[in-house]
Amino acid sequence: MLESLPVMLIVGTALGFLSGLGIGGGSLLILWLTVVLQTDPQISRSINLLFFIPSAIVVCILRMKQQKLELRPLLPAMVAGCCAAALFSWISTILTVEIMKKIFGFVLLAAGLREVLYRERKAR
Numbered sequence: 001m002l003e004s005l006p007v008m009l010i011v012g013t014a015l016g017f018l019s020g021l022g023i024g025g026g027s028l029l030i031l032w033l034t035v036v037l038q039t040d041p042q043i044s045r046s047i048n049l050l051f052f053i054p055s056a057i058v059v060c061i062l063r064m065k066q067q068k069l070e071l072r073p074l075l076p077a078m079v080a081g082c083c084a085a086a087l088f089s090w091i092s093t094i095l096t097v098e099i100m101k102k103i104f105g106f107v108l109l110a111a112g113l114r115e116v117l118y119r120e121r122k123a124r
Helices: 005-021 025-036 041-065 072-092 097-117
Strands: none
Touching (some): 005 025, 005 041, 025 041
């Protein structure tokens, strides 16, 4: 039932919508794949990356058309992010799955706490 085409289309559409809003549909996709569909965590991460690439490209194109995205100031962050992704992908081949789960859980918990406790600072 959960692996049927209509369910997958609904889940993919909902997660694509959340990704477009910048909410983090990829993290939810990993949870869906590992918890609900019992997919191997490594396969779930790979599927997440394949899901994210077209979503990110479409959103970037739309934001650039709306003139809400400038690439020039973002280039240093993009290069640093690519380098960090390559480095930590390599590191993840060394670590055990249990350690990776704990690190991922900690990062999700820290991000959630930051969102809950964040307060906008007033300009002086």
